[in-house]
Amino acid sequence: MFNILFPLALLSVVSVMIIFALGYDDTARFFPLLVMLPVAALLVLEIFLELRTRVKQKTGKPEGGPAEKTGLAAYLKSQAWVVLLLLSLYFLGFIAGSALFLLIYLRTHEVKWLYTAISVVVTVAVIYGAFGLLFEVYLYEGLLFSKFF
C-alpha cells in the first residue's frame, strides 16, 4: 500500500507546485514546468504500474499482514522519539534538551546507568566543547530558558 501512497503524496506536492508555477512570469516558471510536468507524468505512470502489479499479484490475502503492522508500529514509535527530541531541543535548548532526551531514551530502553551516564556526558561534551567552545557555534538555549531565566 505504501508503494502507492508515497508516489501519490509526491504527485500532490508536485501538482501544487505546478499550480503555483503557472502564476509566475516566463523566466521564473520555464524551468520548474520543464521539470515538474514530466515528473508528474512519470508519477502517474509509476502509480499505474504499481496498481497493475498489485492487481496481478492479488491472491486474496488481506491487506497489511502482521509483519507490515509491526513495522508500522516500530516506525511510529521511532517517530514519537524524533518528535520528543525536537520538543526537548525547542524548549530546553541543545545542552539540557539533548541530555534529557538521551537520559529518557536510554533508560526507557533499559540501558545500564553507567552506559547512560557515559553517553550523556560524552554527547554534552561534544556539543558544548566542540561545537560551542572550540568552533564558537551559538548554542540555542531553548524557549524555556530564554523566556523565564
Next chain:
Amino acid sequence: MYTDILNGILSIFDPMVLLLMFGGMVVGLVLGILPGLSGLTGLAILIPLVFGMEKTQAFALLMGMYAASSQGGSVTAILLNIPGTGPNAATLLDGFPMTQQGHAGRALGISLAASAFGGLFGGVVLALSMPLLRPIVMAFGSPESFIIVLLGLAYIGVLATASPLKGLISGGFGVALSFIGYQEVSGHMRFTADSIYLFDGIRLVPMTLGLFGIPAAIDLIMSGSSISQAKIVHATASDMLEGFKDLFRHWRTFLLCSSIGTVIGIIPGVGGDVAAWVAYGSAKQASKHPEKFGTGCPEGVLAPESSTNAKEGGAMIPTLAFGIPGSAGMAVLLGAFLIVGLTPGPLLLRDHVDFVFSLVAILILGNVLGSVILALAATQLVKVVNVPGTIMGPIILILVAMGAYSTAGNILDVLSAFLIGVLGYAMRRAHFSSPALFLGYILGAMAESYFYLSLEAYGWMFLMRPIVLTLIVIGFFSLNYKWLGKLFKKTGRAA
C-alpha cells in the same frame, strides 16, 4: 625560477610552519567529523589568527585545516552514514554498505588513500599548469559550466539503474526542490508560501543530514542492533592496507575521477558536490561491474574521494591566477591573501613564484598527512560501529540536529532536517533513490542560473562554442559508450 620553486617547497619544512599545519589539520579533521561543520567554518574561525603571521605560516594553518576537513567528513560518511559535507554524501553510497558488511577498515583505507593521492594529483596538476593557467581558466564561461552541470544531472539515470523510473522521479523531484526560494535571474520568490525561512531555499546542510543521516538513525532505533549488525568490526592495519591496494587495483578509476575533480575545480562556482557526483557516475559507467555500485563497491568509495580532494588543486588555479575563487572555501582564502599583503592574480604568479609553490606543497602535504593521521586514528574510530543501535541511534539524531543548526544558527534548520529525514526514510521504504534526489537538488537551480546567464551573454549560440560542443560529445559518449560499443560490435559482425 627553479631556485624559487625549490625555495618555496623547502620553506614548508620550517618547524613552525609544520607545527601550524599540523594544528590546522587536527582542527580540520575534528571539523570534518562533526556533522554540519565544514572547512569553510574552520576558515572563518582561523582567519582572525593569521593577522601578523608570516605568509607561509598563515597558509600552512589555513590550508592544512581546509585540506584535512573533507577527509574527516568521509569518516562519518563511511562509519555512520552521516556525510560531514555535501561531497561526502557520494562516499556513503558504497562506504556505509562496506561498513555494514564488516569492511569498515578497507573502506577507510580506500578513502584515505584516494584522498591523499587525489590531493597529490590536484597539486601536481596545479604545479604543472602554472604556465598555462590563463588560457585554461579563460576557456571556461557560463555555457561550459551549464553543460558540466547538465552532464551531472544526466548521471541521475546512472545512479538509479535498479529502478530507472523511480530514479528519474526522485531526481526530478530533487530538481523541483532546488527551485524553492529566490530566483537569481528574475528576482522572483518561488514556492516559498511567503515563509521568510524559505527565501534562501532549502539549505544544503539540513538537506544532506536529513536525507542520509536521519534514515540511518531511524533504522538503528527501530532495529536496536549496531551499525555492523551484530558483527564485531575492527580496522586492522591489514584491512587499511587492503583499501590502499584498491587504489592501485582501480588506478584507471582513480585517474579518471581525479582528472574530473581537477577540471571541475578549475571552473569557478561549480563546486565539490558536482565533482563528487560526476566522478561517481563516471566511475560507475566505466566500471566492468556497474551493478555492484551502491552495494559496497570499493570503486564507489574511491571515485568521490579522489575527485573531491583533487578538486582543491583545480580550484586554486583560478584563485591564484585571477583572484576568481573556484569554490566557497577559496573565496575565504582570497581574504587571507589580502590579510598577509598579497593580491592574487598574474602578478602573484610572476613576483611570488616561491610562495605559490609553497602553497602547492602545503596542499599536497596537507592531504597526505591528513590521511596518515586518520589512518592512525582509524582503529579507534571504527569501534563506534560496534556500539548498539539503542545507544548510537539517539546520539546520531542529536548530532544531526546539532549539525543542521550549526551552519546558520537557525533552529528551523533542525525542523527542516527532520522533515527531510521523514521524506528520506519514506523514499527508502518505497524504493525511491535518495542520492538521485540529492543530485537533482544540488544541480537543478545551478543549471537554471547558468542557462539564463549563457543565454543572456551569447544567445542560443552558446551551444555552438567549441568547448561546449566538445563537452556535449564527451558527455554523450561517456553516458552511452557501453550501448554504443554493443552497437558497433553488432554492426561490425553484420558487415
